[in-house]
Amino acid sequence: MAGPASQYDVLIIGAGLSGLAAGIRLAHYEKRVAILERHTTIGGLNSFYQLRGRRHDVGLHAVTNFRPPTLKPLGPLAKLLRQLRISWDEFDLAPQCGSRVVMPGASLRFTNDFDRLQSDVAERFPDQIDGFKQLDAAAMSADTFDESREFQPSRERVRSLITNPLLEDLLFAPVLFYGSPTPHDCDWRQFAILWRALYREGFGRPRDGVKPILKTLTKRYKALGGDLWLRHGVQAIRSNGGKTVGVTLDDGTEIDAPHILSSAGLPQTAAMAGDAADLPTDPGPLSFVESISVLDRPASELGYDDTVTFYSTRDPRAGDRFRYANPEDPCDLTSGIACSPDNYQYFEASGGPHDEGCLRLTVLANPEYWANLEPDVYTREKARWHAAALDAGRDFDVLPDVTGAQASHVLDTDVFTPKTITRFTGHPNGAVYGSATKIRDGRTGLDGLHVIGTDQGYLGIVGAMLSGVSIANRLLT
Amino acid sequence: MTRPEIRGVILDILENIAPDEDLTDLNDSDPFREQMELDSMDFLDIVMELRKRYRVQIPEEDYPNLNTMNGTVDYLEPKLADTPV
Numbered sequence: 001m002a003g004p005a006s007q008y009d010v011l012i013i014g015a016g017l018s019g020l021a022a023g024i025r026l027a028h029y030e031k032r033v034a035i036l037e038r039h040t041t042i043g044g045l046n047s048f049y050q051l052r053g054r055r056h057d058v059g060l061h062a063v064t065n066f067r068p069p070t071l072k073p074l075g076p077l078a079k080l081l082r083q084l085r086i087s088w089d090e091f092d093l094a095p096q097c098g099s100r101v102v103m104p105g106a107s108l109r110f111t112n113d114f115d116r117l118q119s120d121v122a123e124r125f126p127d128q129i130d131g132f133k134q135l136d137a138a139a140m141s142a143d144t145f146d147e148s149r150e151f152q153p154s155r156e157r158v159r160s161l162i163t164n165p166l167l168e169d170l171l172f173a174p175v176l177f178y179g180s181p182t183p184h185d186c187d188w189r190q191f192a193i194l195w196r197a198l199y200r201e202g203f204g205r206p207r208d209g210v211k212p213i214l215k216t217l218t219k220r221y222k223a224l225g226g227d228l229w230l231r232h233g234v235q236a237i238r239s240n241g242g243k244t245v246g247v248t249l250d251d252g253t254e255i256d257a258p259h260i261l262s263s264a265g266l267p268q269t270a271a272m273a274g275d276a277a278d279l280p281t282d283p284g285p286l287s288f289v290e291s292i293s294v295l296d297r298p299a300s301e302l303g304y305d306d307t308v309t310f311y312s313t314r315d316p317r318a319g320d321r322f323r324y325a326n327p328e329d330p331c332d333l334t335s336g337i338a339c340s341p342d343n344y345q346y347f348e349a350s351g352g353p354h355d356e357g358c359l360r361l362t363v364l365a366n367p368e369y370w371a372n373l374e375p376d377v378y379t380r381e382k383a384r385w386h387a388a389a390l391d392a393g394r395d396f397d398v399l400p401d402v403t404g405a406q407a408s409h410v411l412d413t414d415v416f417t418p419k420t421i422t423r424f425t426g427h428p429n430g431a432v433y434g435s436a437t438k439i440r441d442g443r444t445g446l447d448g449l450h451v452i453g454t455d456q457g458y459l460g461i462v463g464a465m466l467s468g469v470s471i472a473n474r475l476l477t
Numbered sequence: 478m479t480r481p482e483i484r485g486v487i488l489d490i491l492e493n494i495a496p497d498e499d500l501t502d503l504n505d506s507d508p509f510r511e512q513m514e515l516d517s518m519d520f521l522d523i524v525m526e527l528r529k530r531y532r533v534q535i536p537e538e539d540y541p542n543l544n545t546m547n548g549t550v551d552y553l554e555p556k557l558a559d560t561p562v
């Protein structure tokens with residue numbers, strides 16, 4: 001085929017996880033569907049790339065919601081895979097070894113067994129355990145499918161049950177870091193989703209990273225007859241009398257379709273569709289600098305045993321609270337997420353442990369600063385802040401000394417910034433979690449134009465796929 | 478299609494939708510939902526698979542007929558009488 005057809009039933013903007021999942025559902029039920037992707041490859045915010053002979057994942061620390069279908073009731077990932085007609089085994093998810101959240105005065109461990117976290121809380125915060133159990137019950141029973149647009153704060157709810165500021169910060173840090181587009185707080189529905197995804201269900205990862213997940217999805221989509229067009233950016237969404245009629249591509253080509261699902265984010269979707277779409281345009285303030293250090297041995301041999309470590313060096317006991325916000329400095333060195341893809345219990349059948357190791361470190365970053373540097377300054381600043389972040393983590397005793405005594409074990413490094421994220425996914429500000437406003441019902445001011453993915457309010461790999469499936473189902477029924 | 482053939486089709490759809498469920502001891506007169514985990518999305522999938530495979534349209538008000546295997550076969554029998562497997 002030389003190019004896209006001139007007409008489809010549904011067009012999907014973006015070959016990220018939400019777009020691919022939506023495409024599978026629609027193609028399975030015989031819709032003529034095309035995914036249009038501006039970039040040269042699939043995956044969006046969770047893609048992979050080749051650098052100096054090694055493959056790296058853009059994002060993947062952990063696939064959340066690790067709850068295999070042998071456990072009933074089914075978790076969201078198992079339900080999602082049913083909808084995609086993909087078996088649990090195809091993603092080859094190995095369970096994590098165990099993660100931690102660390103702050104001055106306490107650390108809590110959490111694994112894929114919720115009792116572990118609960119007993120850590122009981123041991124370290126005996127006077128808070130009843131509140132903790134009530135918070136768990138509230139998070140488990142929250143209506144996460146409530147589609148109203150108003151922001152529902154979590155802080156007050158949590159504070160009414162957890163009265164110790166240190167425990168409050170310990171429980172909030174992983175939740176905010178893994179999915180809040182809002183500084184200092186998180187919408188209660190999102191809090192509940194993440195509580196289940198991180199603490200109740202836990203983490204898994206395919207031995208070979210996100211690639212097998214993306215390949216499985218793409219293969220399935222294409223086998224069902226779906227079209228996928230890379231290097232086909234959408235410039236405008238065309239409408240007539242309040243109804244979507246199609247798109248115009250970057251090269252001016254027009255494609256017609258009565259339905260369009262956009263995973264491009266609210267500001268870009270608004271820019272493509274014009275005022276008639278009636279969408280909020282805040283890009284979202286929060287972004288990150290993330291670094292990858294390739295090691296000549298597994299990270300555990302350098303003393304790093306956690307799957308993921310969420311940390312903050314501020315001391316809530318002294319009133320210095322964990323800070324989740326856009327920093328004034330280029331990077332916030334007082335907190336971070338460390339992670340080693342080595343620390344999963346990989347199956348021998350999938351190849352067992354890797355020979356080389358990997359350590360990833362993510363810190364909050366100031367998007368404006370990174371967006372406006374001269375190229376040579378940009379390169380220098382990346383190296384400087386990457387080293388400073390690793391040093392801060394080492395000084396806080398959560399990371400090995402990979403810039404000093406153990407530096408000889410580092411084979412390669414790569415660093416990316418908010419600017420990198422914008423360049424490869426189009427999201428302004430490098431806003432990984434999108435706009436603070438979410439359109440939970442996916443509806444816009446235009447008939448036929450639907451928002452999917454991050455800005456529908458469903459984040460992360462599993463969330464993005466669920467979002468695509470739920471909106472596709474609405475079109476199908 | 479005969480009744481046993483329709484039953485076979487439904488089993489095939491259930492297996493396709495919920496490969497993680499063991500259907501060997503399925504009791505035809507008890508509700509599906511009491512014997513396996515089937516949420517509303519899965520239930521809609523049964524309806525959509527029937528539409529895709531055999532072009533049967535099932536209006537929403539008829540959904541309660543599909544709660545058990547026997548009910549489903551009763552309901553589909555006239556609709557699929559002239560449809561080959």
Ligand SMILES: Cc1cc2nc3c(=O)[nH]c(=O)nc-3n(C[C@H](O)[C@H](O)[C@H](O)COP(=O)(O)OP(=O)(O)OC[C@H]3O[C@@H](n4cnc5c(N)ncnc54)[C@H](O)[C@@H]3O)c2cc1C
Nearest residue numbers: 014016017018038044045046059061062234453454460461
């Ligand atoms: C560093 C990092 C680490 C992460 N770690 C994890 C993790 O460990 N676990 C987890 O679950 N999640 C993680 N995430 C989050 C997860 O990757 C995202 O939530 C998810 O991938 C979002 O998918 P999406 O489909 O909503 O959007 P996107 O992936 O952003 O997809 C949108 C796509 O649309 C394309 N596009 C935009 N505009 C146009 C246009 N005009 N025309 C055509 N195409 C267009 C973009 O190129 C992009 O491919 C991480 C993200 C990052 C950045």
